[in-house]
Amino acid sequence: MLDTPDLLRLLHPFLAVIWVMPLIGVATYFAIQTRQRRLAVNTKAKTRINPLVGTDHVRVGRWLAGSVVGLVLLGLAHPIIKTLIREQVWASDPFRVVFVALVYGFTLAAVVVLYRARTAQWRGLFATLTGLGLWLLGMQPGVFRRGQEWYVSHFYLGMVAAMLMIFALATLPEIYTSKRWRLTHAALNTVAVLLFISQGITGVRDLLSIPLHWQEPYIYQCDFANRTCP
Ligand code: HEM
């Protein structure tokens, strides 16, 4: 049976699978259609693609960007809070607990303001603050970052994907202004799609290697380098 710590751990993978991954599929589908329609119109070829696909892509894209930021906040919340409790940080270093809570609050506020910001300066500022908040939380003790193998790290690849989503949201009006912006957007987010695919792979790998809560005391006695257990 899964107990509460296990269920809390599953919240992030669960939302990734039933909400964020489908959104990625829809956003990418509309993105390809937007591009194909533009190419067809440019060459005056007939196309059955609806002129509103660009708008549809942006509508889904706006949901996607915020959802990925939320998903990262959730993925980080579990290991951070668990570590604060296990190490009884409230007794030894209450400032750290207050700091983490404040950064959470500020990061959430920063994304909300980013959605409402109109001028380039405000969008730039709140995108930077959102990204900064995610990195400050990501660097907290207890987060498993896999620094030695950063190229297959669920943490680092996921953080880069989140930064690309924040950047897309922050530069939304610019994407319409020139061909250079549009192609930059398309190129960066093609990388984002590859990173999201990697998140699917590294995420299920990590799920497989994390023990159930009640098994932890036994599993963590194992020698992971030599693959032996007492
Ligand atoms: C899976 C992620 C995404 C991919 C693969 C993607 C890709 C693309 C592509 C290929 C285009 C068409 C470029 C062209 O016509 O030359 C496009 C257009 C656009 N995208 Fe994205 N994008 C993604 C996410 C986002 C997000 C998160 C936003 C903003 C919130 C966004 C905003 C836009 C805008 C404003 C356009 C211009 C639409 C138009 O021309 O009507 N995209 N994107």
Ligand code: HEM
């Ligand atoms: C959009 C895709 C995703 C992004 C951006 C993302 C991002 C993150 C981040 C930043 C963390 C915290 C760092 C860490 O512990 O590695 C995390 C944790 C985790 N993610 Fe994801 N993730 C995504 C999808 C998935 C999927 C599809 C799964 C599995 C089906 C998954 C499983 C996990 C697990 C098991 C953890 C550890 C949670 C814990 O320690 O409690 N993730 N994710």
